[in-house]
Structure formats: C-alpha cells, structure tokens
Amino acid sequence: MISMSDLSRVYQSGDTQVQALDRVSLDIDQGEFLAIAGPSGSGKTTLLNIIGCIDSADQGQLNIDNINVTSIEPKNLAGFRRKKLGFIFQSFNLIPVLTAYENVALVLNLLDIPEQEIRTRTMALLDEVGLQGLENRRPAKLSGGQQQRVAIARALIKNPSIVLADEPTANLDSKNGNDVLNLMKAMNQKYNTTFIFSTHDQMVMDYASRLVQLHDGAIHSDERR
Amino acid sequence: MLFLIQLAAKNMTRYLKRTLITASAIGFGLGLFLFTDSLLMGAERDSERNLIWYETASLRLYHKDNVDQYEKMNLKNLIEHPEQITRVLSKNNIKVTTRTTFSGDLIIRQNPYPEDGSMMVRISAIDTNRDSSVYRLKDSLEDGSQWLKEGSNGVILGAWLAEDIGAKVGYPLTLVTRTREGAFQTMDLDIVGIVNTGNPIINRYSVIIDQQYANTMLLLGGAVTQIDIAYPVTEDVEQLQPRIVNVISQHRQDIAVLTWRDLASGYLSLVATKRSGSSSILGLVFLISLVGITNTMLMAMYERRKELGMMRALGMKDSEIRLAFVFEAGGIGIIGGVAGLILGVILVWPMVNIGIDYSFLLREMDVGYRLSNIFRGTWRPEMFLVAFIASVMFSMLVALIPTRQALKMSITECLGGSSQ
Numbered sequence: 001m002i003s004m005s006d007l008s009r010v011y012q013s014g015d016t017q018v019q020a021l022d023r024v025s026l027d028i029d030q031g032e033f034l035a036i037a038g039p040s041g042s043g044k045t046t047l048l049n050i051i052g053c054i055d056s057a058d059q060g061q062l063n064i065d066n067i068n069v070t071s072i073e074p075k076n077l078a079g080f081r082r083k084k085l086g087f088i089f090q091s092f093n094l095i096p097v098l099t100a101y102e103n104v105a106l107v108l109n110l111l112d113i114p115e116q117e118i119r120t121r122t123m124a125l126l127d128e129v130g131l132q133g134l135e136n137r138r139p140a141k142l143s144g145g146q147q148q149r150v151a152i153a154r155a156l157i158k159n160p161s162i163v164l165a166d167e168p169t170a171n172l173d174s175k176n177g178n179d180v181l182n183l184m185k186a187m188n189q190k191y192n193t194t195f196i197f198s199t200h201d202q203m204v205m206d207y208a209s210r211l212v213q214l215h216d217g218a219i220h221s222d223e224r225r
Numbered sequence: 226m227l228f229l230i231q232l233a234a235k236n237m238t239r240y241l242k243r244t245l246i247t248a249s250a251i252g253f254g255l256g257l258f259l260f261t262d263s264l265l266m267g268a269e270r271d272s273e274r275n276l277i278w279y280e281t282a283s284l285r286l287y288h289k290d291n292v293d294q295y296e297k298m299n300l301k302n303l304i305e306h307p308e309q310i311t312r313v314l315s316k317n318n319i320k321v322t323t324r325t326t327f328s329g330d331l332i333i334r335q336n337p338y339p340e341d342g343s344m345m346v347r348i349s350a351i352d353t354n355r356d357s358s359v360y361r362l363k364d365s366l367e368d369g370s371q372w373l374k375e376g377s378n379g380v381i382l383g384a385w386l387a388e389d390i391g392a393k394v395g396y397p398l399t400l401v402t403r404t405r406e407g408a409f410q411t412m413d414l415d416i417v418g419i420v421n422t423g424n425p426i427i428n429r430y431s432v433i434i435d436q437q438y439a440n441t442m443l444l445l446g447g448a449v450t451q452i453d454i455a456y457p458v459t460e461d462v463e464q465l466q467p468r469i470v471n472v473i474s475q476h477r478q479d480i481a482v483l484t485w486r487d488l489a490s491g492y493l494s495l496v497a498t499k500r501s502g503s504s505s506i507l508g509l510v511f512l513i514s515l516v517g518i519t520n521t522m523l524m525a526m527y528e529r530r531k532e533l534g535m536m537r538a539l540g541m542k543d544s545e546i547r548l549a550f551v552f553e554a555g556g557i558g559i560i561g562g563v564a565g566l567i568l569g570v571i572l573v574w575p576m577v578n579i580g581i582d583y584s585f586l587l588r589e590m591d592v593g594y595r596l597s598n599i600f601r602g603t604w605r606p607e608m609f610l611v612a613f614i615a616s617v618m619f620s621m622l623v624a625l626i627p628t629r630q631a632l633k634m635s636i637t638e639c640l641g642g643s644s645q
Binding site: 049052054055076078079080081082083085086087089091093095096097098106107109110154164 | 228531532538540545
C-alpha cells in the first residue's frame with residue numbers, strides 16, 4: 001500500500017548540510033498501526049512529512065496506493081492529500097473560531113459533500129470519539145484530550161486510507177494520552193485505516209503493532225509485533 | 226464557496242478589536258472622502274449656478290471678431306442691430322437680453338465718501354427691462370435699493386465694492402470712459418442700488434448702469450457688446466449651442482455663440498486643479514487605510530501560520546486559502562464601508578442642510594469658487610455606492626499581497642519547520 005525506496009532528504013542549515021533521511025526503504029501495509037520512533041533529529045518527522053506529501057524527498061521513490069507520488073506536481077498534491085490522507089498534529093491545530101463540529105466538518109466541506117451528509121457523518125464520528133454533547137464547543141472550551149479527539153475525528157471524517165500523526169500524545173498527560181491511543185487503535189481496527197505516527201514516548205511505542213526505529217536518518221530497526 | 230465565506234466571517238471575530246480598528250480606519254477614510262467630495266461638488270454646483278445666474282448666463286453671443294478680444298472690454302467689434310437677433314430668439318421662446326460691457330475709471334470724492342479715490346472698474350450697461358429674465362441681479366438688491374430706470378443716470382454697485390469705497394444709496398459717483406469713437410466721456414451717476422449676490426465677483430467688482438443711458442453717452446448707435454441667453458442651469462449647454470448657432474445663422478453671419486464653460490474657462494481649470502489636489506490627498510488617506518488592512522492581514526497570516534499549514538496539509542488548495550483571506554479582508558472592507566457610509570451621512574447631512582459660512586474668508590480673498598458666503602455640500606448617492614464598492618474591492622485586492630507572501634512558505638515551514 002505504501003512503498004518507499006531509497007528516500008533521502010538533505011536540509012541546508014546555514015553553511016552545513018544535514019542529512020535528515022538517508023536512503024530509507026520501507027513497505028507499509030493497509031491497516032497497520034505503525035510507530036516511527038527515534039531520538040530528536042533522527043528524521044522521523046521528515047519521513048512522516050514525506051509520506052504525508054507535505055514535503056518531498058531529494059532522492060528515491062514513494063508509492064501510495066500504487067500511485068507514484070514523487071511524480072505528482074506539487075500543485076496537484078493538495079487534491080491527493082484531500083482524498084487520501086488525514087493528519088493529527090502534536091498541538092492539535094484546531095481552528096479556534098470554529099466549534100468542534102465545524103472543525104471536523106471542515107474537511108467534508110472542502111470535498112463539496114451535501115450539507116445533510118456532512119451533518120450525519122460528523123455527528124456520528126463525534127459520538128464515536130466520545131464528544132457527544134460537546135459539538136458546539138470551541139477548542140478553548142475543551143480539554144487537551146478532547147481537542148485531540150476532535151483532531152482525530154477531523155483526520156478520519158473523510159475515510160482516508162492513511163492517517164499520519166506527529167507525536168499525537170506529546171501535549172497530553174498520561175491518562176489522556178492513553179485514551180487517545182486507545183481511540184486511535186479502535187479506529188484503526190474498525191476502519192482498517194493505516195495509522196503512522198512519530199513518537200519518542202515508550203507508551204506510544206508499546207501500542208504500535210509495528211515499530212520502526214530511526215537513527216541519523218536511517219532505519220535502525222523494524223520490529224513487527 | 227459558502228464554507229469559505231463562513232470561515233472568513235468567523236475569522237473576522239477572532240481579533241475583534243483589530244478588525245474594528247482596521248475597519249474604522251477604512252470607515253474614516255471613506256467618510257472623509259464622501260464629506261470632501263460632497264463639499265467640493267456642492268461648491269462646484271453652486272459656483273456654476275452663480276456663474277450662470279450672475280456672471281455669464283448660459284450662452285453668450287459676441288461679434289465674431291470680438292471672441293478673442295472681449296476681455297479687453299473696449300467698445301470695438303460690437304453687435305450692430307442686436308434687436309434682429311433678440312427678436313428671432315424671443316420668437317423661439319428663448320430668454321434673452323443684451324449688455325454692453327466696458328472698462329472705465331470710477332472716481333469718488335471725499336464728502337460724502339470717506340476719502341478721494343479712483344479705481345478701474347468693469348461696467349455693465351444692461352437692458353433694464355429684459356435683464357432679469359436672464360440674470361438674477363434684480364432679486365439680489367439690498368434693502369433701500371431700487372432697480373435702474375430706463376434712460377436714467379442711476380448706477381448699481383456690488384455690495385463689497387460699495388463697502389470698500391464707503392458708498393451708500395443716494396451717493397454720487399463719476400465714471401470716466403471712452404466713447405465708441407475713442408473720445409473721453411464722463412458720466413455723473415447716482416447710486417440707486419446695491420446688489421449682494423452669491424457671486425463674489427459681482428459683489429466685488431460690479432458697476433451696473435442703464436443701457437439706454439450708456440447708448441446715448443457713449444454714442445453706441447444701438448450696438449451692444451453681447452447678447453445673453455438663459456436656460457435652466459441643469460440644461461446641457463454643449464447641446465444647446467449648435468441649436469442657437471443654427472437659429473442665428475439664418476439671419477446673421479457675424480455672430481459667434483459661446484457657452485458659459487467657454488467664458489469661465491479660467492474658473493473651470495482652477496476647479497480641476499483643486500479637484501485633483503483634493504483627490505491626491507484623499508487618495509493618500511485611502512491608501513493609509515489600505516496599508517492598515519494589508520498590515521492586519523499580514524499579522525493574521527503570521528499568527529495563523531500553523532493553521533494555514535494544517536489547512537494545506539488537509540488538502541485545502543492555495544486558491545481556496547487565498548479566497549478565504551480575500552473574503553475576510555472583504556468582510557473588514559464591508560464593515561469599514563458601512564461605517565464610512567454612516568460617517569459620510571453624518572458629515573454630509575449638516576453640509577447639505579446647513580453648510581459652512583466662509584463669508585469672512587471669501588470677503589477678503591478670491592478662492593476661485595463663485596461663492597460669497599456659505600459652502601454647501603450635495604448628496605451624491607452614486608458616489609456613496611462607488612466609494613463603498615471601491616473600499617470593499619480594494620480591501621480584497623490588498624489582501625492578495627500578504628496571502629501571496631504566506632503561500633510562498635512551504636507547508637512544513639507553516640507547521641513550524643521540520644524537526645527532522
């Protein structure tokens with residue numbers, strides 16, 4: 001489903017070049033719950049960004065659902081992301097002036113889905129992530145855990161084949177982090193959505209069904225559980 | 226599209242104070258523009274009316290050879306047998322009168338005047354019977370004044386001229402000029418009236434005598450310098466001019482027809498200069514408010530950088546993001562525009578109904594406008610509409626600059642940069 005071979009990425013930092021990814025090759029199947037771990041600066045966010053088509057590799061090839069995304073023009077990648085990918089961010093990145101409902105429905109609005117269908121799907125998913133009754137609250141009136149649930153619902157609402165999460169529990173306490181991971185796992189199992197997340201939190205790694213360890217931009221270990 | 230509009234509307238409430246301050250700046254600029262436009266257009270409208278009512282009439286007929294010479298105010302190239310023309314025009318229901326305008330020296334002596342003196346003046350000899358069908362001098366006589374009697378040696382002075390020389394009704398004065406043949410002629414006259422019009426030129430310089438009296442004293446033989454025609458001030462004289470030419474050319478070939486615009490070309494170029502100067506200042510005020518909205522949008526972009534990255538990551542196209550910000554700026558433009566319209570109404574209403582009394586200033590100096598006391602504004606609904614639409618459109622347009630800047634950043638930069 002996701003196939004990458006020899007992905008490399010170099011960043012320019014002042015006068016020095018930083019090898020963020022060094023010939024990374026990896027295959028990820030549909031429905032995997034995969035954690036990319038590693039110390040800070042190991043290249044996990046860069047790898048996540050490249051899989052999420054919000055950054056590009058300098059070398060190598062990336063195929064998602066048999067589409068060679070490295071050959072897609074950058075301006076056409078928005079359409080690809082819109083249909084295929086969901087994102088969960090460390091700091092939630094909810095729009096503060098929109099309610100929980102509106103934040104989730106935003107994605108469907110972009111897809112020009114009829115209003116009635118948007119309502120039905122959004123309300124159902126908000127119920128599913130445990131936010132029933134809170135749909136009209138703005139992010140500022142929600143706890144961190146609740147905000148991340150909204151972000152998870154926003155990522156899943158369009159039924160993407162892949163959800164990418166960059167350190168999804170980093171801003172949560174252990175209880176909320178645990179709840180969010182349980183929810184993500186449940187969604188992964190229910191919808192067979194591929195979850196790929198970066199982390200350096202041992203608790204998150206323990207939840208993963210596959211753990212890829214990066215070190216200095218290269219795969220150090222790839223462990224299936 | 227509807228979703229983007231809703232998003233823009235909600236984003237406007239995000240920093241309500243900043244939105245309101247920016248909108249206020251637009252509103253202030255717009256209100257000031259509407260106020261100044263109303264004042265300038267009101268002054269121009271009233272000036273044009275006062276030109277036509279007191280100074281130029283709607284159209285004027287000169288002898289063809291006098292078209293380039295009439296400002297010299299000598300008695301050459303007169304219209305002979307003007308009654309041939311006035312008769313034809315009257316038959317066509319056109320309001321018409323004749324005048325003879327020439328220069329001369331006005332001489333006054335101490336007692337009853339405060340002191341001896343003389344000055345060069347412009348003298349108009351008018352047809353006392355028909356003049357008020359074209360001009361409104363008769364309606365502007367001050368208390369105690371009389372209109373000129375046919376054949377009499379009466380004289381009417383402009384109010385400011387009379388005040389400057391200390392003249393009153395009943396005082397004598399002497400005019401020294403030349404006859405048609407060039408010989409000096411002295412006319413001893415009695416002041417019968419003083420006119421106080423809305424036109425400062427008339428008030429400041431006018432000396433008006435009877436045409437028949439002038440005809441006798443200056444040996445004019447019935448000839449006049451000009452024939453003046455009146456139409457309602459709203460009529461387009463450029464369209465009337467060929468009609469008059471057509472009517473006259475069947476009888477006389479020696480006559481040229483000038484519009485009030487031809488006669489007041491100096492005034493019109495002055496107004497055009499004033500208008501462009503005012504427009505530049507107003508353009509600057511407007512520009513400042515637009516810089517304000519650019520700054521607001523730039524700050525919004527910077528503050529929402531992560532959101533911008535999130536929306537792009539979720540698949541929102543650059544064109545949709547651009548549109549959302551353009552709508553947001555348009556929303557601020559609408560609020561500012563409405564505030565500007567309200568401010569405009571608040572400022573223009575007293576200008577239209579009360580005006581500003583500038584008589585203290587206009588009495589002492591010639592500002593070009595043919596207004597002697599009150600500057601009044603005018604309602605221009607079409608300008609309200611145009612200014613409102615322009616403020617919204619410009620607001621939307623200037624939002625493109627910061628949006629373009631923000632969209633130059635990569636998604637990862639927006640999201641806070643790669644931590645590798």
